[in-house]
Amino acid sequence: MKYLTLGLLLLNLFVFAWLQTQPEPFGDTARVSPLSGKQLVLLAEQPDTPALEPANERVAPRVTFVGVACYSLGPFVSEAGAREANETLAGLGLATQQREGTRRELTGYWVYIPPLLSRDEAREVTAMLKARGIKDFQIVSTGPKKNAISLGFFRSHDSAEQHYARISALGLNPVKEENYRENSGLWLDFSSPNRPPLPEAIVDALQQQYGGIAMHERNCS
Known part of the structure; x- marks a missing residue:
């Protein structure tokens, strides 16, 4: 009985030693070595955090x-x-x-006072404009608008409208005319x-x- 027990023990040791020398079988029981690096997280397990854009990435223009x-x-x-x-x-x-x-x-808007009867009358109006703080003006000396008083040329419609309203508030009757080329x-x-x-x-x-x-x-x- 003693020899039988010793024989079984030796057999078990032999089988164990032989199994250690064999490659591990593939299948459901195969062991998987742990991966190095960051732990894999399933999409469903990720917290609801907003995505961050890289700091050095230029934002594309909105189209x-x-x-x-x-x-x-x-x-x-x-x-x-x-x-x-x-x-x-x-x-x-x-x-x-x-x-x-x-x-x-359309290149802009010309604000002016229509031609007056004479250059002297145009000078009287410019003197009044100067006294009211209007310094940018010029008497037209030739052409179909001779003796008119030019009050400025404006590219912006809003700027032209504001100046037109300012001159009108002085009791004068300016004209705002579109200019084309x-x-x-x-x-x-x-x-x-x-x-x-x-x-x-x-x-x-x-x-x-x-x-x-x-x-x-x-x-x-």
């Missing part, structure tokens, strides 16, 4: 999609300038159509669903390179 609108860019004085600008727009995925034409563009040259017509259709930096670069051009929204028909 609004409101349906296709049509635009004209120009005028370009040379064929080469229009072609280079066309290549720039093509790089942004915009197909253009070149045309030659003239556009009537004709721009002739080559134009690039294109359409885009984006508002704005071009990044501001692109428009600024084109205006610096081809002075005098502008982008205008136009009728798509």
